[in-house]
Amino acid sequence: MQHLTKNDLKAWVTAVTHPLASADSLTAWLEGPLRKFFPFKGVVLGHGELVAGQLNVTHMLATGHDDAYLRQLPTTFELNQRGSLRWWFSSRQPFHINPKNPSEHASAFELDEIERFGFGNVAGHGVLNVKANAGIYFGFAGVREPLGDWHLEALTLIAPVLNDLMLSHIALTLPAVASGLDGLTPRQKEIVRQLAAGKSNKGIAQSIGGITEKSVRNQLAKVYARVGVCKRTELIALLR
Structure with a gap:
């Protein structure tokens, strides 16, 4: 099995000390270093709490996934x-899933999701506060082969x-997002509500009435700028 090499560790040091490795530029750090x-x-990164077998996701950030996947993610x-x-909640150990030869802990639901959205190899881990039964979990899709100890x-x-x-990131963005959303026009707030419900630009225009699909795009661009995001998926993630 391949293990981390000295070159890998050097690459990690380069990544973790990169100037973008800060809370207000987390997406850029994920996509780059x-x-x-x-x-x-x-x-997908999520902060959640486990209560009586039910996981409540309080905050989420995602990059590299399309809207269709993000819209159907439950909170x-x-x-x-x-x-x-x-299994991760129980063991607190990193894991990976090869959908062609899945591990025993991979559920049918997870394998179906991997196939439907074309995720390929998946890997996950996080940090759990056992006393509070809450923590940060992250899952990677499209992880390179071959899977092994390196991952x-x-x-x-x-x-x-x-x-x-x-x-x-949560501590810094929540006040900014709340402030930005408070300053939206009534129409922009309605568009955001429709967006959070999973509707496309066309669906939003049809639902609201008296507004074109192009107008929806223009209004969303203004919302992005006010809230401090660059694209639809980032806004969806912040709204969750």
Whole structure:
């Protein structure tokens, strides 16, 4: 099995000391320095709390995934639905899933999701506050082959850094997002509500009435600028 080499560790040091590795530029760090060290196509970071077997996701950040996937992500679900996540809560160990030869803890729901959205190889880890039964979890899609100990060792390095960055990101962005949303016009607020409900620009225009699809795009561009995001997926993630 391949393990982390000295060159890999040098690449990690370069990533973790990159000037973009700060809370207010987490997405840029994920897409740049981290991706160079740990190649992936998409990643979702979530902060949540487990209560009586139900996971409540309080904050989420994603990059590299399309709207269709992000729109269907629930903020509340039974932990038993996701076998790998349940296994992680129990073991607190990094894991990976090869959909062609899945591990025993991978549930049918997870494997179906991997196939439907073309995720390929998946890997996950995080940091759990056992006393509070809450923490940060992250899942990578499109992880390079071959899967092995290299990925598990890399995830062990990544976990505490992503945990700190995500917590700082939440602390910094929540006041800004709340302030930005408070300053929206009534029409912009309605568009945002429709967006959070999973509707496309065309669907939003049809639902509101008296507004074109182009106008919806223009209004969303103004919302992005006010809230401090660059694209639709980032706004969706912040609204969750």
